[in-house]
Amino acid sequence: MVFRRPSLSPWLLGGSSLLFAAGLAMAAVEPVFSATETYAQADPAVVAGMGVIEQSRCGACHTIPGIPNAVGNFGPDLGPHDDVPPVSGRQMIAIYPRGAVPNNSPDDLAAWIADAPALKPGTAMPNLGLSPDDAALAAAYLYAIQPDGSVAGLDAGPAPATDTGDGNIGDGNAGAGNTGAGSAGY
Numbered sequence: 001m002v003f004r005r006p007s008l009s010p011w012l013l014g015g016s017s018l019l020f021a022a023g024l025a026m027a028a029v030e031p032v033f034s035a036t037e038t039y040a041q042a043d044p045a046v047v048a049g050m051g052v053i054e055q056s057r058c059g060a061c062h063t064i065p066g067i068p069n070a071v072g073n074f075g076p077d078l079g080p081h082d083d084v085p086p087v088s089g090r091q092m093i094a095i096y097p098r099g100a101v102p103n104n105s106p107d108d109l110a111a112w113i114a115d116a117p118a119l120k121p122g123t124a125m126p127n128l129g130l131s132p133d134d135a136a137l138a139a140a141y142l143y144a145i146q147p148d149g150s151v152a153g154l155d156a157g158p159a160p161a162t163d164t165g166d167g168n169i170g171d172g173n174a175g176a177g178n179t180g181a182g183s184a185g186y
Contacts, residue, residue: 042153045137050154059072062078064145065079065150066145066150087103087143090103094116106139109142109143114128
């Protein structure tokens with residue numbers, strides 16, 4: 001009597017082909033959720049500008065979105081309100097809308113912040129003694145204020161997903177900074 005040992009090949013091959021087929025099926029299905037999140041980038045100039053504004057106590061005279069306790073009402077509100085756009089959307093500095101100083105770029109605003117009395121003698125805006133670099137950082141923050149009062153470039157948390165209409169979800173990462181020519185009203 002001859003004993004034949006049954007072959008394991010059909011079992012192994014059958015299992016492998018099932019495993020291979022399952023892998024193909026999973027690869028063909030587009031995942032609903034990604035294993036990685038995208039993050040909006042914090043803009044270092046905006047973050048540093050926030051620090052300059054807080055340290056210089058700009059909020060004692062101005063209401064400034066995103067700055068804790070910046071609810072001053074001696075100077076103008078630097079956030080969007082009523083029909084007044086954010087700083088980046090104002091064409092003039094020093095009393096919106098008919099200001100004394102053009103606001104065509106963050107550089108114009110930085111010059112105003114650095115030494116307002118040199119640009120408009122008699123202004124209530126004092127010379128804060130800021131360096132040109134600190135004034136530029138403060139201007140970067142003010143230019144990052146959005147029409148809804150949020151501050152672009154300040155949050156480094158997860159970016160909201162956006163549906164691009166092509167079946168893929170975009171990263172929702174919006175750029176920070178200049179949203180157009182404008183001015184701060186002082």
